[in-house]
Amino acid sequence: MNTIFETKLLVVDDEPGIINLLKTVLNQAGFAQVISAENCRMARELFASEKPHGVILDVMLPDGDGFSLMQELRQHSNVPMLFLSARDEDENRLLGLGLGADDYITKPFLPRELVLRLSGILRRVYQPLQTQPLPDECLVLGAVTVNFKSGIVKSGDGEKTLTAKEHALLKKLWENQGNIVTADSLCRSAWDDDLYGYENTLMVHIRRLREKIEADPSQPQYLLTIRGMGYKLAKETKQ
Amino acid sequence: MNTIFETKLLVVDDEPGIINLLKTVLNQAGFAQVISAENCRMARELFASEKPHGVILDVMLPDGDGFSLMQELRQHSNVPMLFLSARDEDENRLLGLGLGADDYITKPFLPRELVLRLSGILRRVYQPLQTQPLPDECLVLGAVTVNFKSGIVKSGDGEKTLTAKEHALLKKLWENQGNIVTADSLCRSAWDDDLYGYENTLMVHIRRLREKIEADPSQPQYLLTIRGMGYKLAKETKQ
Protein backbone atom coordinates (compact mmCIF):
# COMPACT_ATOMS: atom_id res chain seq x y z
CA MET A 1 0.00 0.00 0.00
CA ASN A 2 1.50 3.25 -1.03
CA THR A 3 -1.22 5.55 -0.03
CA ILE A 4 -2.01 6.10 3.58
CA PHE A 5 -4.26 8.43 5.46
CA GLU A 6 -2.93 11.51 7.11
CA THR A 7 -4.45 10.90 10.49
CA LYS A 8 -4.65 12.83 13.67
CA LEU A 9 -3.94 10.51 16.55
CA LEU A 10 -4.50 11.07 20.24
CA VAL A 11 -2.00 9.37 22.53
CA VAL A 12 -2.96 9.15 26.20
CA ASP A 13 -0.10 8.25 28.50
CA ASP A 14 1.56 9.83 31.50
CA GLU A 15 5.10 8.77 30.59
CA PRO A 16 6.78 11.48 28.50
CA GLY A 17 9.20 8.87 27.17
CA ILE A 18 6.42 6.83 25.60
CA ILE A 19 4.74 9.91 24.20
CA ASN A 20 7.97 11.01 22.53
CA LEU A 21 8.72 7.55 21.21
CA LEU A 22 5.27 7.29 19.69
CA LYS A 23 5.48 10.74 18.18
CA THR A 24 8.77 9.90 16.52
CA VAL A 25 7.68 6.50 15.29
CA LEU A 26 4.31 7.60 13.98
CA ASN A 27 5.66 10.70 12.29
CA GLN A 28 8.33 8.65 10.58
CA ALA A 29 5.71 6.22 9.36
CA GLY A 30 3.78 9.06 7.77
CA PHE A 31 1.08 9.56 10.37
CA ALA A 32 1.16 13.27 10.26
CA GLN A 33 -0.22 14.59 13.46
CA VAL A 34 0.11 13.21 16.96
CA ILE A 35 -1.54 15.00 19.86
CA SER A 36 -1.04 13.84 23.42
CA ALA A 37 -2.75 13.91 26.77
CA GLU A 38 -1.26 12.80 30.07
CA ASN A 39 -4.46 12.11 31.95
CA CYS A 40 -8.13 11.32 31.47
CA ARG A 41 -9.34 14.89 31.83
CA MET A 42 -7.03 16.21 29.14
CA ALA A 43 -7.88 13.24 26.94
CA ARG A 44 -11.61 13.95 27.17
CA GLU A 45 -11.11 17.61 26.29
CA LEU A 46 -8.78 16.95 23.38
CA PHE A 47 -10.99 14.19 22.06
CA ALA A 48 -13.96 16.52 21.99
CA SER A 49 -12.16 19.49 20.51
CA GLU A 50 -9.72 17.84 18.09
CA LYS A 51 -11.81 14.90 16.90
CA PRO A 52 -8.85 12.59 16.30
CA HIS A 53 -9.02 9.72 13.81
CA GLY A 54 -7.65 7.25 16.32
CA VAL A 55 -6.68 6.86 19.98
CA ILE A 56 -3.84 5.02 21.66
CA LEU A 57 -4.24 4.88 25.41
CA ASP A 58 -2.44 3.50 28.41
CA VAL A 59 -4.40 1.43 30.87
CA MET A 60 -2.98 3.15 33.94
CA LEU A 61 -3.45 6.87 34.13
CA PRO A 62 -2.94 9.26 37.04
CA ASP A 63 -6.58 10.26 37.39
CA GLY A 64 -8.40 7.09 36.43
CA ASP A 65 -8.03 3.95 34.35
CA GLY A 66 -7.93 3.56 30.60
CA PHE A 67 -10.75 1.03 30.56
CA SER A 68 -13.31 3.50 31.87
CA LEU A 69 -11.99 6.17 29.57
CA MET A 70 -12.32 3.93 26.51
CA GLN A 71 -15.83 2.92 27.53
CA GLU A 72 -16.77 6.55 27.81
CA LEU A 73 -15.23 7.58 24.49
CA ARG A 74 -16.76 4.58 22.74
CA GLN A 75 -20.22 5.85 23.60
CA HIS A 76 -19.60 8.90 21.45
CA SER A 77 -17.34 7.61 18.77
CA ASN A 78 -16.41 4.59 16.76
CA VAL A 79 -12.88 5.63 15.82
CA PRO A 80 -10.08 3.08 16.20
CA MET A 81 -8.77 2.84 19.74
CA LEU A 82 -6.08 0.62 21.08
CA PHE A 83 -4.58 -0.08 24.44
CA LEU A 84 -0.96 0.17 25.35
CA SER A 85 -0.21 -1.42 28.66
CA ALA A 86 2.52 -2.86 30.84
CA ARG A 87 -0.04 -5.27 32.27
CA ASP A 88 -0.47 -8.31 30.09
CA GLU A 89 -2.62 -10.46 32.35
CA ASP A 90 -5.23 -12.40 30.43
CA GLU A 91 -8.16 -10.74 32.19
CA ASN A 92 -6.95 -7.28 31.22
CA ARG A 93 -6.57 -8.17 27.57
CA LEU A 94 -10.02 -9.73 27.53
CA LEU A 95 -11.50 -6.73 29.33
CA GLY A 96 -9.84 -4.27 26.96
CA LEU A 97 -10.84 -6.10 23.81
CA GLY A 98 -14.32 -6.69 25.25
CA LEU A 99 -14.80 -2.96 25.65
CA GLY A 100 -14.34 -2.54 21.93
CA ALA A 101 -10.62 -1.91 21.67
CA ASP A 102 -9.19 -2.65 18.23
CA ASP A 103 -6.02 -4.05 19.75
CA TYR A 104 -4.23 -4.49 23.04
CA ILE A 105 -0.48 -4.06 22.86
CA THR A 106 1.77 -4.79 25.80
CA LYS A 107 4.86 -2.82 26.76
CA PRO A 108 7.60 -3.16 25.87
CA PHE A 109 6.51 -3.23 22.23
CA LEU A 110 8.25 -3.20 18.86
CA PRO A 111 7.70 0.22 17.27
CA ARG A 112 7.38 -1.37 13.85
CA GLU A 113 4.75 -3.78 15.09
CA LEU A 114 2.71 -0.94 16.54
CA VAL A 115 2.86 0.88 13.23
CA LEU A 116 1.83 -2.21 11.29
CA ARG A 117 -1.06 -3.00 13.60
CA LEU A 118 -2.26 0.57 13.67
CA SER A 119 -2.05 1.11 9.94
CA GLY A 120 -3.84 -2.19 9.40
CA ILE A 121 -6.73 -1.03 11.54
CA LEU A 122 -6.84 2.41 9.93
CA ARG A 123 -6.87 0.82 6.51
CA ARG A 124 -9.81 -1.34 7.50
CA VAL A 125 -11.73 1.57 8.94
CA TYR A 126 -11.12 4.24 6.37
CA GLN A 127 -10.69 2.26 3.17
CA PRO A 128 -13.79 0.26 2.35
CA LEU A 129 -13.60 -3.26 1.00
CA GLN A 130 -14.76 -2.44 -2.51
CA THR A 131 -12.18 0.07 -3.60
CA GLN A 132 -9.44 -2.45 -4.29
CA PRO A 133 -8.09 -1.87 -7.79
CA LEU A 134 -8.20 -4.75 -10.23
CA PRO A 135 -4.82 -6.23 -11.02
CA ASP A 136 -3.40 -5.50 -14.46
CA GLU A 137 -3.64 -8.07 -17.18
CA CYS A 138 -0.25 -9.66 -17.66
CA LEU A 139 1.45 -11.86 -20.18
CA VAL A 140 2.75 -14.98 -18.50
CA LEU A 141 5.58 -16.93 -20.11
CA GLY A 142 6.72 -19.65 -17.80
CA ALA A 143 8.65 -18.06 -14.99
CA VAL A 144 8.45 -14.52 -16.34
CA THR A 145 5.50 -12.16 -16.39
CA VAL A 146 5.16 -9.05 -18.48
CA ASN A 147 3.04 -6.12 -17.40
CA PHE A 148 2.43 -3.90 -20.40
CA LYS A 149 1.02 -0.99 -18.46
CA SER A 150 4.10 -0.66 -16.32
CA GLY A 151 6.45 -2.05 -18.97
CA ILE A 152 8.03 -4.33 -16.41
CA VAL A 153 9.28 -7.85 -17.01
CA LYS A 154 9.53 -9.85 -13.82
CA SER A 155 11.51 -13.03 -13.52
CA GLY A 156 13.14 -15.06 -10.81
CA ASP A 157 16.23 -12.91 -10.85
CA GLY A 158 14.73 -9.43 -10.78
CA GLU A 159 12.92 -6.89 -12.90
CA LYS A 160 13.71 -5.42 -16.28
CA THR A 161 12.07 -2.56 -18.12
CA LEU A 162 11.04 -2.77 -21.75
CA THR A 163 12.18 -0.06 -24.14
CA ALA A 164 9.72 1.59 -26.51
CA LYS A 165 10.52 -0.64 -29.47
CA GLU A 166 10.53 -3.81 -27.40
CA HIS A 167 7.21 -2.81 -25.92
CA ALA A 168 5.66 -2.23 -29.33
CA LEU A 169 6.95 -5.50 -30.78
CA LEU A 170 5.98 -7.66 -27.84
CA LYS A 171 2.54 -6.09 -27.73
CA LYS A 172 1.95 -6.90 -31.37
CA LEU A 173 3.08 -10.46 -30.78
CA TRP A 174 0.91 -10.74 -27.70
CA GLU A 175 -2.13 -9.56 -29.60
CA ASN A 176 -1.52 -12.39 -32.03
CA GLN A 177 -0.32 -14.92 -29.51
CA GLY A 178 -0.16 -18.39 -31.01
CA ASN A 179 -0.24 -17.07 -34.56
CA ILE A 180 2.58 -16.22 -36.90
CA VAL A 181 3.28 -12.52 -37.34
CA THR A 182 5.24 -11.53 -40.43
CA ALA A 183 8.37 -9.43 -40.10
CA ASP A 184 6.71 -6.82 -42.23
CA SER A 185 3.70 -6.61 -39.97
CA LEU A 186 5.90 -6.34 -36.89
CA CYS A 187 7.88 -3.55 -38.46
CA ARG A 188 4.79 -1.60 -39.37
CA SER A 189 3.60 -1.68 -35.80
CA ALA A 190 6.89 -0.51 -34.30
CA TRP A 191 8.03 1.98 -36.94
CA ASP A 192 5.77 4.53 -38.52
CA ASP A 193 7.72 5.23 -41.72
CA ASP A 194 8.36 2.72 -44.49
CA LEU A 195 12.10 2.87 -44.12
CA TYR A 196 14.08 -0.03 -45.50
CA GLY A 197 16.99 -1.75 -43.94
CA TYR A 198 14.52 -3.27 -41.53
CA GLU A 199 15.36 -6.93 -41.87
CA ASN A 200 18.39 -6.77 -39.68
CA THR A 201 17.20 -4.05 -37.34
CA LEU A 202 14.17 -6.12 -36.44
CA MET A 203 16.35 -9.12 -35.72
CA VAL A 204 18.44 -7.13 -33.30
CA HIS A 205 15.36 -5.98 -31.44
CA ILE A 206 13.97 -9.51 -31.35
CA ARG A 207 17.25 -10.64 -29.91
CA ARG A 208 17.10 -7.95 -27.21
CA LEU A 209 13.54 -8.93 -26.38
CA ARG A 210 14.58 -12.55 -26.05
CA GLU A 211 17.28 -11.52 -23.63
CA LYS A 212 14.60 -10.07 -21.40
CA ILE A 213 11.88 -12.71 -21.62
CA GLU A 214 13.65 -15.98 -22.38
CA ALA A 215 15.61 -18.10 -19.94
CA ASP A 216 18.11 -18.87 -22.71
CA PRO A 217 17.91 -16.35 -25.57
CA SER A 218 19.68 -18.74 -27.92
CA GLN A 219 17.14 -21.49 -27.29
CA PRO A 220 13.90 -19.56 -27.31
CA GLN A 221 10.87 -21.23 -25.71
CA TYR A 222 8.31 -18.54 -26.41
CA LEU A 223 9.44 -16.01 -28.96
CA LEU A 224 9.91 -18.45 -31.82
CA THR A 225 11.25 -17.97 -35.33
CA ILE A 226 9.15 -19.45 -38.11
CA ARG A 227 11.58 -19.73 -40.98
CA GLY A 228 10.51 -17.88 -44.06
CA MET A 229 7.34 -16.62 -42.42
CA GLY A 230 7.98 -14.51 -39.36
CA TYR A 231 7.78 -14.83 -35.60
CA LYS A 232 5.32 -16.35 -33.18
CA LEU A 233 4.70 -15.93 -29.50
CA ALA A 234 3.93 -19.43 -28.27
CA LYS A 235 0.93 -19.95 -26.06
CA GLU A 236 1.57 -21.21 -22.59
CA THR A 237 1.46 -24.99 -22.47
CA LYS A 238 -1.22 -26.05 -19.97
CA GLN A 239 0.57 -27.15 -16.79
CA MET B 1 -20.69 -4.87 21.06
CA ASN B 2 -23.62 -7.22 20.74
CA THR B 3 -23.92 -7.60 17.03
CA ILE B 4 -21.94 -10.28 15.34
CA PHE B 5 -21.86 -11.31 11.74
CA GLU B 6 -22.92 -14.66 10.47
CA THR B 7 -19.76 -15.43 8.63
CA LYS B 8 -18.20 -18.26 6.75
CA LEU B 9 -14.66 -18.78 7.99
CA LEU B 10 -11.85 -20.82 6.51
CA VAL B 11 -9.43 -22.33 9.02
CA VAL B 12 -6.14 -23.65 7.66
CA ASP B 13 -4.22 -25.86 10.06
CA ASP B 14 -2.88 -29.40 10.00
CA GLU B 15 -3.59 -30.18 13.66
CA PRO B 16 -7.05 -31.72 13.99
CA GLY B 17 -7.14 -30.65 17.64
CA ILE B 18 -6.86 -26.98 16.73
CA ILE B 19 -9.42 -27.30 13.99
CA ASN B 20 -11.93 -28.86 16.36
CA LEU B 21 -11.22 -26.35 19.09
CA LEU B 22 -11.75 -23.48 16.67
CA LYS B 23 -14.91 -25.00 15.27
CA THR B 24 -16.36 -25.38 18.74
CA VAL B 25 -15.32 -21.94 19.90
CA LEU B 26 -16.41 -20.11 16.79
CA ASN B 27 -19.72 -21.93 16.54
CA GLN B 28 -20.42 -21.14 20.16
CA ALA B 29 -19.62 -17.51 19.51
CA GLY B 30 -22.16 -17.41 16.72
CA PHE B 31 -19.99 -17.59 13.63
CA ALA B 32 -22.21 -19.72 11.50
CA GLN B 33 -19.98 -21.73 9.25
CA VAL B 34 -16.45 -22.94 9.72
CA ILE B 35 -14.76 -24.76 6.91
CA SER B 36 -11.29 -26.21 7.25
CA ALA B 37 -8.28 -27.13 5.17
CA GLU B 38 -5.23 -28.99 6.35
CA ASN B 39 -2.76 -27.80 3.72
CA CYS B 40 -2.11 -25.05 1.21
CA ARG B 41 -3.57 -26.87 -1.74
CA MET B 42 -6.89 -27.51 -0.05
CA ALA B 43 -6.91 -23.97 1.25
CA ARG B 44 -6.50 -22.52 -2.23
CA GLU B 45 -9.30 -24.66 -3.61
CA LEU B 46 -11.71 -23.94 -0.79
CA PHE B 47 -10.89 -20.26 -0.87
CA ALA B 48 -11.73 -20.08 -4.55
CA SER B 49 -14.89 -22.18 -4.37
CA GLU B 50 -16.35 -21.12 -1.03
CA LYS B 51 -15.35 -17.46 -0.94
CA PRO B 52 -15.13 -17.26 2.85
CA HIS B 53 -15.55 -14.01 4.76
CA GLY B 54 -12.38 -14.53 6.71
CA VAL B 55 -9.35 -16.79 6.99
CA ILE B 56 -7.44 -18.06 10.00
CA LEU B 57 -4.22 -19.77 9.06
CA ASP B 58 -1.32 -21.47 10.70
CA VAL B 59 2.17 -20.40 9.73
CA MET B 60 3.51 -23.92 9.42
CA LEU B 61 1.70 -26.15 6.99
CA PRO B 62 2.67 -29.55 5.58
CA ASP B 63 3.01 -28.39 1.96
CA GLY B 64 4.25 -24.83 2.37
CA ASP B 65 4.23 -21.89 4.73
CA GLY B 66 1.35 -19.69 5.70
CA PHE B 67 3.18 -16.52 4.77
CA SER B 68 3.33 -17.42 1.09
CA LEU B 69 -0.24 -18.61 1.15
CA MET B 70 -1.44 -15.35 2.68
CA GLN B 71 0.52 -13.33 0.16
CA GLU B 72 -1.08 -15.29 -2.62
CA LEU B 73 -4.62 -15.02 -1.30
CA ARG B 74 -4.15 -11.30 -0.59
CA GLN B 75 -3.53 -10.66 -4.26
CA HIS B 76 -7.05 -11.79 -5.02
CA SER B 77 -8.94 -10.80 -1.94
CA ASN B 78 -9.11 -8.29 0.82
CA VAL B 79 -11.06 -10.35 3.34
CA PRO B 80 -9.80 -10.47 6.92
CA MET B 81 -6.99 -12.94 7.45
CA LEU B 82 -5.15 -13.70 10.62
CA PHE B 83 -2.25 -15.86 11.59
CA LEU B 84 -2.25 -18.47 14.29
CA SER B 85 1.20 -19.67 15.15
CA ALA B 86 3.30 -21.40 17.74
CA ARG B 87 6.20 -19.23 16.64
CA ASP B 88 6.14 -15.87 18.35
CA GLU B 89 9.53 -14.53 17.30
CA ASP B 90 9.47 -10.80 16.55
CA GLU B 91 10.48 -11.26 12.92
CA ASN B 92 7.62 -13.62 12.25
CA ARG B 93 5.05 -11.29 13.73
CA LEU B 94 6.45 -8.39 11.74
CA LEU B 95 6.53 -10.46 8.57
CA GLY B 96 2.99 -11.67 9.05
CA LEU B 97 1.57 -8.25 9.78
CA GLY B 98 3.64 -6.76 6.99
CA LEU B 99 2.02 -9.11 4.50
CA GLY B 100 -1.34 -7.64 5.36
CA ALA B 101 -2.51 -9.90 8.16
CA ASP B 102 -5.17 -8.36 10.36
CA ASP B 103 -3.71 -10.00 13.44
CA TYR B 104 -1.07 -12.47 14.55
CA ILE B 105 -2.10 -14.68 17.43
CA THR B 106 0.35 -17.03 19.12
CA LYS B 107 -0.43 -20.48 20.42
CA PRO B 108 -1.46 -21.25 23.04
CA PHE B 109 -4.22 -18.69 22.87
CA LEU B 110 -7.30 -17.84 24.88
CA PRO B 111 -10.33 -18.89 22.86
CA ARG B 112 -12.24 -15.88 24.11
CA GLU B 113 -9.46 -13.54 23.01
CA LEU B 114 -9.47 -15.04 19.55
CA VAL B 115 -13.19 -14.51 19.31
CA LEU B 116 -12.94 -10.93 20.51
CA ARG B 117 -10.14 -10.06 18.11
CA LEU B 118 -11.82 -11.76 15.17
CA SER B 119 -15.20 -10.18 15.76
CA GLY B 120 -13.53 -6.81 16.18
CA ILE B 121 -11.90 -7.14 12.78
CA LEU B 122 -15.07 -8.40 11.11
CA ARG B 123 -16.99 -5.52 12.58
CA ARG B 124 -14.47 -3.07 11.11
CA VAL B 125 -14.54 -4.71 7.71
CA TYR B 126 -18.22 -5.31 7.21
CA GLN B 127 -19.62 -2.39 9.14
CA PRO B 128 -17.90 0.65 7.82
CA LEU B 129 -17.62 3.82 9.78
CA GLN B 130 -20.05 6.31 8.37
CA THR B 131 -20.17 9.08 10.87
CA GLN B 132 -16.50 9.95 10.96
CA PRO B 133 -14.88 12.57 8.75
CA LEU B 134 -12.34 10.83 6.57
CA PRO B 135 -8.73 11.81 7.00
CA ASP B 136 -6.83 12.97 3.94
CA GLU B 137 -5.40 10.34 1.69
CA CYS B 138 -1.67 10.65 1.23
CA LEU B 139 0.95 9.38 -1.15
CA VAL B 140 3.90 7.71 0.53
CA LEU B 141 7.24 7.50 -1.24
CA GLY B 142 9.82 6.11 1.11
CA ALA B 143 10.59 8.75 3.68
CA VAL B 144 8.42 11.35 1.95
CA THR B 145 4.66 11.78 2.23
CA VAL B 146 2.54 13.96 0.00
CA ASN B 147 -0.82 15.32 1.09
CA PHE B 148 -2.70 16.40 -2.02
CA LYS B 149 -5.37 18.36 -0.24
CA SER B 150 -2.87 20.60 1.46
CA GLY B 151 -0.25 20.27 -1.25
CA ILE B 152 2.39 19.66 1.40
CA VAL B 153 5.37 17.36 0.94
CA LYS B 154 6.85 16.17 4.21
CA SER B 155 10.26 14.63 4.54
CA GLY B 156 12.88 14.15 7.19
CA ASP B 157 14.26 17.62 6.63
CA GLY B 158 11.09 19.69 6.70
CA GLU B 159 8.09 20.59 4.61
CA LYS B 160 7.74 21.89 1.08
CA THR B 161 4.70 23.13 -0.80
CA LEU B 162 3.78 21.98 -4.28
CA THR B 163 3.05 24.59 -6.93
CA ALA B 164 -0.05 24.32 -9.08
CA LYS B 165 1.68 22.63 -12.00
CA GLU B 166 3.63 20.27 -9.77
CA HIS B 167 0.42 19.36 -7.99
CA ALA B 168 -1.40 18.61 -11.24
CA LEU B 169 1.43 16.52 -12.62
CA LEU B 170 2.01 14.50 -9.48
CA LYS B 171 -1.70 13.87 -9.09
CA LYS B 172 -1.93 12.49 -12.60
CA LEU B 173 1.06 10.27 -11.95
CA TRP B 174 -0.41 9.16 -8.65
CA GLU B 175 -3.69 8.21 -10.28
CA ASN B 176 -1.72 5.97 -12.60
CA GLN B 177 0.85 4.84 -10.09
CA GLY B 178 2.90 1.95 -11.38
CA ASN B 179 1.87 2.61 -14.97
CA ILE B 180 3.57 4.59 -17.66
CA VAL B 181 2.01 7.98 -18.36
CA THR B 182 2.87 9.59 -21.70
CA ALA B 183 4.27 13.09 -21.78
CA ASP B 184 1.29 14.10 -23.86
CA SER B 185 -1.16 12.80 -21.32
CA LEU B 186 0.66 14.59 -18.52
CA CYS B 187 0.60 17.85 -20.43
CA ARG B 188 -3.10 17.59 -21.10
CA SER B 189 -3.83 17.19 -17.43
CA ALA B 190 -1.71 20.15 -16.36
CA TRP B 191 -2.34 22.59 -19.20
CA ASP B 192 -5.74 23.26 -20.70
CA ASP B 193 -4.71 24.84 -24.00
CA ASP B 194 -2.81 23.14 -26.77
CA LEU B 195 0.20 25.35 -26.40
CA TYR B 196 3.37 24.12 -27.99
CA GLY B 197 6.83 24.22 -26.54
CA TYR B 198 5.70 21.59 -24.08
CA GLU B 199 8.50 19.10 -24.42
CA ASN B 200 10.97 21.12 -22.46
CA THR B 201 8.56 22.86 -20.14
CA LEU B 202 7.35 19.53 -18.88
CA MET B 203 10.88 18.38 -18.25
CA VAL B 204 11.63 21.40 -16.15
CA HIS B 205 8.56 20.81 -14.03
CA ILE B 206 9.43 17.14 -13.66
CA ARG B 207 12.85 18.21 -12.51
CA ARG B 208 11.37 20.52 -9.87
CA LEU B 209 9.02 17.81 -8.69
CA ARG B 210 11.97 15.49 -8.31
CA GLU B 211 13.73 18.10 -6.23
CA LYS B 212 10.82 18.01 -3.81
CA ILE B 213 10.05 14.30 -3.62
CA GLU B 214 13.32 12.54 -4.39
CA ALA B 215 16.28 12.13 -2.07
CA ASP B 216 18.61 12.63 -5.06
CA PRO B 217 16.84 14.27 -8.01
CA SER B 218 19.54 13.07 -10.40
CA GLN B 219 19.02 9.44 -9.36
CA PRO B 220 15.25 9.24 -9.12
CA GLN B 221 13.82 6.32 -7.15
CA TYR B 222 10.15 7.04 -7.71
CA LEU B 223 9.51 9.48 -10.51
CA LEU B 224 11.10 7.46 -13.28
CA THR B 225 11.71 8.24 -16.93
CA ILE B 226 10.69 5.58 -19.42
CA ARG B 227 12.59 6.64 -22.49
CA GLY B 228 10.48 7.05 -25.56
CA MET B 229 7.29 6.37 -23.62
CA GLY B 230 6.81 8.79 -20.75
CA TYR B 231 7.11 8.85 -16.99
CA LYS B 232 6.11 6.49 -14.25
CA LEU B 233 5.57 6.86 -10.53
CA ALA B 234 7.02 3.65 -9.13
CA LYS B 235 5.06 1.73 -6.58
CA GLU B 236 6.61 1.26 -3.22
CA THR B 237 8.68 -1.92 -3.21
CA LYS B 238 7.34 -4.29 -0.58
CA GLN B 239 10.46 -5.42 1.26
Place this chain on the structure above:
DNA sequence: ATCAAAATTAAGGTAAACGTAAGGCCGGGG
Protein backbone atom coordinates in the same frame (compact mmCIF):
# COMPACT_ATOMS: atom_id res chain seq x y z
C1' DA C 1 2.98 49.85 -8.98
C1' DT C 2 6.01 46.69 -7.07
C1' DC C 3 8.02 42.59 -5.92
C1' DA C 4 8.44 37.64 -5.21
C1' DA C 5 7.12 33.30 -6.78
C1' DA C 6 6.02 30.51 -10.51
C1' DA C 7 6.16 29.35 -15.23
C1' DT C 8 8.38 29.33 -19.49
C1' DT C 9 12.09 29.60 -22.81
C1' DA C 10 16.56 28.65 -24.40
C1' DA C 11 20.77 26.21 -25.10
C1' DG C 12 24.48 23.06 -24.20
C1' DG C 13 25.44 18.40 -22.54
C1' DT C 14 24.79 13.23 -22.00
C1' DA C 15 23.85 8.52 -22.28
C1' DA C 16 20.23 5.14 -23.22
C1' DA C 17 18.18 3.35 -26.95
C1' DC C 18 18.62 2.60 -31.57
C1' DG C 19 20.57 1.44 -36.06
C1' DT C 20 24.31 -0.54 -38.88
C1' DA C 21 27.47 -3.67 -40.52
C1' DA C 22 30.04 -7.73 -40.76
C1' DG C 23 31.06 -12.34 -39.72
C1' DG C 24 29.05 -16.82 -38.28
C1' DC C 25 25.76 -20.55 -38.02
C1' DC C 26 22.61 -23.86 -39.72
C1' DG C 27 19.27 -26.20 -42.42
C1' DG C 28 17.67 -27.43 -47.01
C1' DG C 29 18.36 -28.27 -51.87
C1' DG C 30 21.24 -29.63 -55.39
Place this chain on the structure above:
DNA sequence: CCCCGGCCTTACGTTTACCTTAATTTTGAT
Protein backbone atom coordinates in the same frame (compact mmCIF):
# COMPACT_ATOMS: atom_id res chain seq x y z
C1' DC D 1 29.08 -33.30 -49.97
C1' DC D 2 28.98 -28.35 -50.82
C1' DC D 3 26.71 -24.13 -51.48
C1' DC D 4 23.33 -20.64 -50.64
C1' DG D 5 19.96 -17.98 -48.34
C1' DG D 6 17.73 -16.88 -44.16
C1' DC D 7 18.58 -15.93 -39.64
C1' DC D 8 21.65 -15.12 -35.53
C1' DT D 9 24.96 -12.59 -32.88
C1' DT D 10 28.17 -9.19 -31.55
C1' DA D 11 30.36 -4.94 -31.51
C1' DC D 12 30.36 -0.32 -32.48
C1' DG D 13 28.92 4.24 -34.14
C1' DT D 14 25.04 7.48 -34.03
C1' DT D 15 21.00 9.68 -32.80
C1' DT D 16 17.80 11.86 -30.16
C1' DA D 17 15.08 11.99 -26.19
C1' DC D 18 15.93 13.62 -22.07
C1' DC D 19 18.62 16.33 -18.48
C1' DT D 20 20.28 20.50 -16.44
C1' DT D 21 21.13 25.21 -15.58
C1' DA D 22 20.20 29.78 -16.03
C1' DA D 23 18.02 33.67 -17.94
C1' DT D 24 13.61 35.66 -19.04
C1' DT D 25 8.74 36.35 -18.83
C1' DT D 26 4.38 35.90 -16.61
C1' DT D 27 1.42 35.79 -12.72
C1' DG D 28 -0.53 37.20 -8.59
C1' DA D 29 -0.51 39.12 -4.14
C1' DT D 30 -0.08 43.45 -1.52
